[in-house]
Amino acid sequence: MRLRTLDDLGELAGQRVFVRADLNVPLQGGAVADDTRVRATMPTLTELLERGASLVVASHLGRPKGQVDDTARMGPVAGLLAEILGRVVEYVATDGVLNAEVEQSCEALAFEPGRVVLLENLRFDPGEEADDRAFALRLAGLADVYVDDAFGAVHRAHASVSALPKAMLEQGRPAVAGRLLEREVAALSRLLGEPDRPFVAVLGGAKVSDKLSTIGSLVERVDALLIGGAMAFTFIAAEGGQVGDSLVEPDRFEDVRAARARAAELGVVLQLPEDVVAAPEITVEAQRHTVPSAEVPRGEKGLDIGPRAVEGFARTIAGARTILWNGPMGVFELEPFSAGTRGVATAIAGATAFAVAGGGDSIAAVKKYGLGDGFDHLSTGGGASLEFLEGRSLPGIAALEEAE
Numbered sequence: 001m002r003l004r005t006l007d008d009l010g011e012l013a014g015q016r017v018f019v020r021a022d023l024n025v026p027l028q029g030g031a032v033a034d035d036t037r038v039r040a041t042m043p044t045l046t047e048l049l050e051r052g053a054s055l056v057v058a059s060h061l062g063r064p065k066g067q068v069d070d071t072a073r074m075g076p077v078a079g080l081l082a083e084i085l086g087r088v089v090e091y092v093a094t095d096g097v098l099n100a101e102v103e104q105s106c107e108a109l110a111f112e113p114g115r116v117v118l119l120e121n122l123r124f125d126p127g128e129e130a131d132d133r134a135f136a137l138r139l140a141g142l143a144d145v146y147v148d149d150a151f152g153a154v155h156r157a158h159a160s161v162s163a164l165p166k167a168m169l170e171q172g173r174p175a176v177a178g179r180l181l182e183r184e185v186a187a188l189s190r191l192l193g194e195p196d197r198p199f200v201a202v203l204g205g206a207k208v209s210d211k212l213s214t215i216g217s218l219v220e221r222v223d224a225l226l227i228g229g230a231m232a233f234t235f236i237a238a239e240g241g242q243v244g245d246s247l248v249e250p251d252r253f254e255d256v257r258a259a260r261a262r263a264a265e266l267g268v269v270l271q272l273p274e275d276v277v278a279a280p281e282i283t284v285e286a287q288r289h290t291v292p293s294a295e296v297p298r299g300e301k302g303l304d305i306g307p308r309a310v311e312g313f314a315r316t317i318a319g320a321r322t323i324l325w326n327g328p329m330g331v332f333e334l335e336p337f338s339a340g341t342r343g344v345a346t347a348i349a350g351a352t353a354f355a356v357a358g359g360g361d362s363i364a365a366v367k368k369y370g371l372g373d374g375f376d377h378l379s380t381g382g383g384a385s386l387e388f389l390e391g392r393s394l395p396g397i398a399a400l401e402e403a404e
């Protein structure tokens with residue numbers, strides 16, 4: 001399949017382009033705490049504007065669940081977007097997404113290239129998450145061309161990424177991927193196709209249940225799977241290790257045993273941390289010490305991988321030619337439990353491999369340690385990148401593909 005992109009679009013002067021962006025930024029006290037996602041979609045917005053289009057930009061923000069929620073309005077995003085774009089961004093707080101005023105304002109856009117309208121939070125309308133066709137048809141009425149740049153949302157069958165491009169295509173109007181989405185698909189496809197080997201995946205994070213299907217599919221394709229973070233304890237406990245009060249999911253013991261058996265069958269290295277940093281509580285002041293990972297004392301939790309584990313992981317990473325990293329090795333948000341994540345991230349950044357990181361917290365760690373340059377791609381979509389790497393057809397991408 002071939003993904004249609006901005007290169008497939010003809011003349012754009014005088015055209016109204018609907019851009020589904022991922023502007024789902026973290027807000028703190030009403031202000032945007034991290035502008036990464038807004039900046040990531042700039043290549044698409046500026047290219048479209050330079051080509052003479054006017055824009056209707058739309059995104060979801062948070063989880064308002066189909067209702068108007070004053071804390072999830074797009075106002076702060078509009079301000080930031082205007083600042084970064086260096087132009088006026090027209091945004092009006094509305095009690096819903098669409099009304100006659102919004103529709104009229106978008107209609108006039110055809111005569112005013114360079115104008116940018118930002119719609120209210122798409123999830124204020126229950127039709128968004130329901131992939132509602134009637135809602136999609138009203139959105140389709142706002143523009144002549146559809147561009148999806150919201151990689152973080154392509155795994156969800158929601159109206160703005162699924163029903164809307166279908167409706168546009170049915171009406172003979174183009175629906176294509178923006179530059180960010182194009183870049184995400186290109187980088188992740190390199191891991192899905194025939195990656196240079198050895199292919200090493202490093203997984204961490206809190207819950208193994210979030211990533212079991214990822215583990216199941218990666219084990220079929222990688223040469224080594226390194227597992228850190230709290231999810232390692234479910235693997236260790238399933239084999240009878242003492243994990244103290246570490247985060248474990250006993251209802252997943254069968255699944256992780258199956259994954260381990262499958263890895264053995266395929267000759268895939270499944271590497272768990274040799275040692276961990278344990279403490280009685282998750283605080284900066286807590287008394288911590290390093291223990292073998294299967295000997296965490298009662299009353300303590302494993303909160304980071306230990307120095308020997310970092311060394312072991314780094315050795316495997318150094319030999320890799322393709323690396324995927326998703327999920328921190330410990331509670332890296334707290335300095336005393338950050339050495340594992342930092343050590344592994346540093347090893348990946350220093351490896352001579354094609355290296356991709358995904359997941360909100362993992363990317364935050366890469367940035368915090370200033371290691372971004374050591375990675376070939378930092379994926380802006382956590383859930384979307386994992387589902388893509390499972391080889392699943394994602395609704396938001398399928399709508400933009402055609403047979404070659």
Ligand code: ADP
Nearest residue numbers: 205206229230302303327330331359360361362
């Ligand atoms: P990502 O956002 O990169 O996909 P996740 O959301 O899956 O990552 O996991 C990140 C969270 O996992 C972090 O908040 C981190 O504190 C937590 N975590 C990692 N290791 C542990 C651990 N040993 N115990 C408790 N929480 C952990």
Ligand code: MG
Nearest residue numbers: 359360361382
């Ligand atoms: Mg996360």
